[in-house]
Amino acid sequence: MKNLNTNALENLKLDLENHVLIVTMNRPKALNALNTAMLNEIEMAAAKVERDPEVRVLIISGEGKAFGAGADIGEMVGLSRAEAKAFADAGHRAFKRIDDLYIPVIAAIHGYALGGGLELALCCDIRLCSETAKFGQPEVGLGITPGFGGTQRLPRVVGTSNAMTLTLTGKPVGAEDALRMRLVNRVYPDAEL
Numbered sequence: 654m655k656n657l658n659t660n661a662l663e664n665l666k667l668d669l670e671n672h673v674l675i676v677t678m679n680r681p682k683a684l685n686a687l688n689t690a691m692l693n694e695i696e697m698a699a700a701k702v703e704r705d706p707e708v709r710v711l712i713i714s715g716e717g718k719a720f721g722a723g724a725d726i727g728e729m730v731g732l733s734r735a736e737a738k739a740f741a742d743a744g745h746r747a748f749k750r751i752d753d754l755y756i757p758v759i760a761a762i763h764g765y766a767l768g769g770g771l772e773l774a775l776c777c778d779i780r781l782c783s784e785t786a787k788f789g790q791p792e793v794g795l796g797i798t799p800g801f802g803g804t805q806r807l808p809r810v811v812g813t814s815n816a817m818t819l820t821l822t823g824k825p826v827g828a829e830d831a832l833r834m835r836l837v838n839r840v841y842p843d844a845e846l
């Protein structure tokens with residue numbers, strides 16, 4: 654496996670094998686919470702994919718016990734209005750770049766995919782998960798909305814009623830429910846994902 658981490662990314666691991674690039678979010682102690690640095694690195698990784706004809710499939714995954722627990726609450730709490738705008742812009746730039754990629758993009762989801770973590774998965778073409786994965790948009794409990802595109806991408810994937818239920822209750826669902834509402838395409842035993 655060729656390690657592409659040439660730019661010394663701090664929050665992502667990039668591994669290329671047989672034309673498949675695996676981008677692993679790598680802040681396991683914070684359940685891969687998306688801070689500004691990681692959002693910028695996701696944008697950089699997408700730019701690398703756009704430039705590199707060797708990469709024909711992209712897989713996004715998370716290190717540790719979760720795919721991703723969402724935007725970094727600790728970082729968001731202290732933001733001024735201008736900083737919040739910059740944070741929002743960083744998220745939208747990164748996620749749109751993933752969404753716009755011309756190669757197939759797969760999310761490999763284990764553990765939690767919550768908030769911004771689920772919104773990132775929604776930018777992928779295909780979502781695969783392990784049987785103990787949990788999905789949710791808990792932002793309502795924090796008094797905010799799924800602001801990295803979830804309000805738009807989620808209903809396109811699961812339909813308006815399912816999207817509203819997830820977004821308005823904030824309650825997570827398991828893999829079986831996620832499969833039923835077509836939020837994921839396939840469920841694997843944990844050890845096989």
Ligand code: DAK
Nearest residue numbers: 682683684686722723724725726727741767768769800801
């Ligand atoms: N941000 C920062 N740190 C997080 C985090 C998060 N989202 N989720 C977990 N962590 C950290 C925990 O603080 C903890 O750190 P230490 O205390 O060890 O330092 C560590 O990860 C392990 O977490 P736990 O100890 O809590 O682990 P458990 O297994 O007990 O619980 C959990 C796992 C996922 C149930 C729990 O960690 C949890 O509830 N996390 C928060 C999930 C959440 O609320 N996610 C939504 C985040 S809000 C917008 C743009 C974007 C957004 C909104 C607006 N605009 C442009 C307007 C997006 C918002 C979000 O995503």
